[in-house]
Amino acid sequence: MSKILAIDTSTEACSVALVDGQNVLANRYEVCPREHNKKVLVMTQQVLDEAQVSLDAVDFIAYGAGPGSFTGVRITAGIVQGLAFGAKKPVIGVSSLAAMAHQMYRLHNAKNVIAAIDARMSEIYLGVYRVKSLGLVEPIEDEKVTPPEGGLSHFNQSDEWHGTGTGWQTYRDELTCQVKVVVDDETLFPNAIDIALLALEKANKGQQQSAEHVVPTYLRNDVAWKKMPGRE
Structure with missing residues (x-):
């Protein structure tokens, strides 16, 4: 089985989940508009700590690629790209x-x-x-x-x-x-649990990518994503 860390800030909700195969080891979910930058890394560490899994032990990092809030999908992409480069982990993008x-x-x-x-x-x-x-x-x-x-x-x-x-x-x-x-008037936003489970299927098909290929999905054509400085 594969351990997948999933992160999503593409909408008003901020969520992080860690799965091992289809087993959810830990997750955090909070509707917190305009606070994603403050919370996402804290939530990521909480999930890893709760599951007693280090980032080095994760097989893939999945992310909510969008569409959604322009700022939100950029936050996700930046955080995941940084974590993946630092830990040398492949990434898997999933549609919000x-x-x-x-x-x-x-x-x-x-x-x-x-x-x-x-x-x-x-x-x-x-x-x-x-x-x-x-x-x-x-x-x-x-x-x-x-x-x-x-x-x-x-x-x-x-x-x-x-x-x-x-x-x-x-x-x-x-x-x-x-x-x-x-x-459904209660299920309004994506959850990182579902991003992780969809990423698992992609991982089984060999559809993971290296960190430099983190790309948000905007659907509107007039928005561009700039990768991390120094990355080609």
């Missing part, structure tokens, strides 16, 4: 939207999930998934940034759809008029 869909399956056994994050500017980050088992999430279509109006009406109305994320709270009327959906 896919992690939200996986969380719906893990908590509620939801198999057809539409994840929507409020992207501001009258838009949402949208991901549509079919979840087959723990660690196995398949996108039904490409993730995108889009106005909430339109875009969902083509989905099979006979399927049982579940909605998760802040996009459903902000644009409930615009979205629910397009598709029959059960909206």
Whole structure:
């Protein structure tokens, strides 16, 4: 089994988890807007201490790649890149939207999930998934940034759809008029547990990368990520 440390600050929530295979050894989760920089490293050390695992003993470092808050995904990328370079560990990026869909399956056994994050500017980050088992999430279509109006009406109305994320709270009327959906009003943000479990599947497929390949996902084309100084 692989030990995976997962870190996510892509939304209002800050979370860190450590798994060994599909066993969750320790996790921290807190909704703390604008405090991610203060909390994420403290939470990371708390998770490692609780699990009695050193960073050197971790096999991979996974991260919530986004989309989400521009500042949040940059914080995650910077922290993970620094930890991975220092400990010489491979990294695995996981979509924040896919992690939200996986969380719906893990908590509620939801198999057809539409994840929507409020992207501001009258838009949402949208991901549509079919979840087959723990660690196995398949996108039904490409993730995108889009106005909430339109875009969902083509989905099979006979399927049982579940909605998760802040996009459903902000644009409930615009979205629910397009598709029959059960909206979860409590599961709003990704959790590092799900990022770790999705990363495990990627690790089993050999999809890990070296630290210099940490890249946030913005979906908007006018945002660029600058790597750590001195890194090519």
